[in-house]
Amino acid sequence: MAEEKLQFTDAPSCKAWLAKLPRSSPTQCHAELAAQVRLLLAATIAxxxxxxxxxxxxEPVAESQAEMARNCRGKPVPLQTHDLEAWDSVVGAWRAMASGYDALIDAMASTAPDLATQAHVICQRALRYTALAMFEHCHVYYAVNGALWQQLHRLYVFSENAGLAATTVDDTVGRRTATTTCAATYAHALLMHLAQPDALSGEELNIVDRWLERWESMVTLSPDPLAQSSVPALAVDLASSRGAGLAKNMPAAGVRHLSVETLGKALRHAAAGIKQQTPAQLGLGDVARNACEKLLLLLHVQWCAAGTGRADERTPASIKVMISSSLASIHYHLTGKAFRQPGGELTAAERQRLDMFGSLSEAGGQALASQRSAAAETWVIVNQSVSGFLGTTTEKDVVNRISHGQLVGIQPTAKKVMYVGIVQRLIVDLSGTIWIGLRIILGAPQAVSARIADGTAKYDRGLLMPEDAARKIPASMVLLPGWHQANRILNVYADSDKARKIKLQTLLDRGANFDRATYTAA
Incomplete structure (x- = not known):
């Protein structure tokens, strides 16, 4: 294999090389770009x-990174080898760009004093690329390591000490807002990780990132504590390996206090405006009104109320449970038998068994279940509330990978009961342990067979969920993904009753492996 060499020595030769990149092959293009960025770090050029x-x-790096990131973002965790390699290459490229600009800060103090005129630009770029590497962790629900936090804090401290934190910088690469500052870029990163990214979908992460371009300058950072307030104050320890948190938990020195008063006003103004205008009219983008309102509320709680919005009290627990990670598996463990088309004919083997023994054994029925349908694995619930569980397992124990927004079934090993929940929070911590926060759909699920009532479709698995009168949530049905259409008629069949028709109504939840909707009798 030929030794890699830097293909340029200045901006003109770099642009000439960029023009020859194989843009039609995104993977090759990304590999060549990433290699040249790494080689540039050690190159002996001015x-x-x-x-x-x-x-x-x-610009070319941003375009290539966006293409490569599609190969790993939103994938179930723990990432499979090829997805992990793609993610590592994206994070590595962002970190290499950050290191390139970071090295120029050192050069300003020694061999290149003339670069000091661009110090505000260089520092902002280093902050930006460090933050982008951190943002990629959010998109795969992996915890950010301490080294990245330390790098981000160090760069911001440099901007403060150099008197450059508030100096305007032009930056339109990957951004819709043309100008920023070092302080705003730093605040952007802090706010993103305060937004509870483990509870956001990939689409929501991108929306928050886009909104922060407008709001990042509304946060101010001060070494002085804020005035007393009923809302817990936020701060960041510049010597730490973590992000911002409650000021009361910070040391006395080396802290910057976050003033979010102006940001809070902007959030409340947007939330009020949503009732009369569309999100697009408010400059919030092409987002559904209900989703926009919900996200604005979450952000206000996380940024301006220190995350004080939890409705149900949680209590510690240590409960072993079996988790079923698909509708097929949930259906199997509810019924204890393989799925069969209602009224379907017996197989030749089943007819032979019936002729010989007069019945179909339970073992025979079990054998019909596919490995995918029967698959379940052991997790541990470490705390619980009326509406949810926090569960954990280690990567080496995972059989079925988990996605944000996924439907799962939970069965305590000591009880013959099944809960159905949706993965609302997801994070793989630095030790490799997977943590999931589940929102439970209250009530006992009933396994049913369902099909679209067009006379030709086959039955497939579904769940009927009872009405939750206390929370004013009507009865609902859990379906395969993509099945929901308002007013669609389904034939529904359960072992205990005759087939009946229902009409789908409002979509309540949608994830990668399910739809959930209210219904009425048809």
Missing amino acids: PEAKFAVLEALR
Whole structure:
């Protein structure tokens, strides 16, 4: 294999090389770009030329990164080997860009004093690329390591000490807002990780990131504590390896206090405006009104009320449960037998068994179940409330990978009961332990067979969920993904009753492996 060599020595030769990149092959294009960025770090070319080259690389790197990130974002965890490799390559490229600009900060103090005129730009770029590497962790629900936090804090401290934190910087690469500052870029990263990213879908993460371009400058950072308030104050320890948190938990020195008063007003204004205008009219993008309102409320709680919005009290627990990660598996463990078309004919083997023994054995029925349908694995519930559980397992114990928004079934090993829940929070911590927060759909699920009432479709698995009168949630049905259409008629069959027709109504939840909707009799 030929040794990799840097293909340029200045901005003009870099642009000439970029023009020859194999854009029709995104993977090859990304690999070549990432390799050149890494080689640039060690190249013995003038710091001023490195700065110009890095600036020339920004747009092509952003485009290539966006293409490569599609290969890993939103995938179930723990990531499979090829997804993990794609994710590592994306994070590695962002970190290499950050390191390139970071090295120029050192050069300013020694071999390239003239670069000091661009110090605000160089520092903002280093902050931006560090934050982008951290953001990729959010998109695969992996915890951010302490080294990235330390790097982010160190760069911000440099901007403060150099008197550059509030200096305006032009930055349109990957952004819709044309200008920013070092302080705003730093605040953007802090707020993103305060937004409870483990509770956000990939689409919601991108929406929050886009909104923060408008709001990042509304947060101010001060070494002085804020005035007393009924809302717990937020702060960040600049010497730590973590993000912002409650000010009361921070040391006395080396802290920056976050003032979010202006941001809170903007959030409340947007939430009020949603009732009369569309999100697009308010500059919030093409987002459904209900989803926008819900997200604004969550952000206000996380940023301006220190995450004080939990409705149900949680209590510690240590309960072993079996988790079924698909509708097929949930259906199997509810019924104890393989799924069969209602009224379907017996197989030849089943007819032979019936002729010989007069019945179909339970073992025979079990054998009909596919491995996918029967698959379940042991997790531990570590705390619980009326409406949810927090569960955990380690990567080596995982059989079925878990996605944000996924439907799962939970069966305590000591009880013959099944709960159905939706993965609302998901994180793989630095030790490799997977944590999931489940929102429970209250009530006992009933396994049924359902089909679209067009006379030709086959039956498939479904669940009927009872009415939750206390929370004013009507009875609902859990379906295969993509089945919901308002007013669609379904034939529904359960072992205990005759087939009946229902009409689907409002969509309540949708995830990668299910739809859930209210219904009425048809």
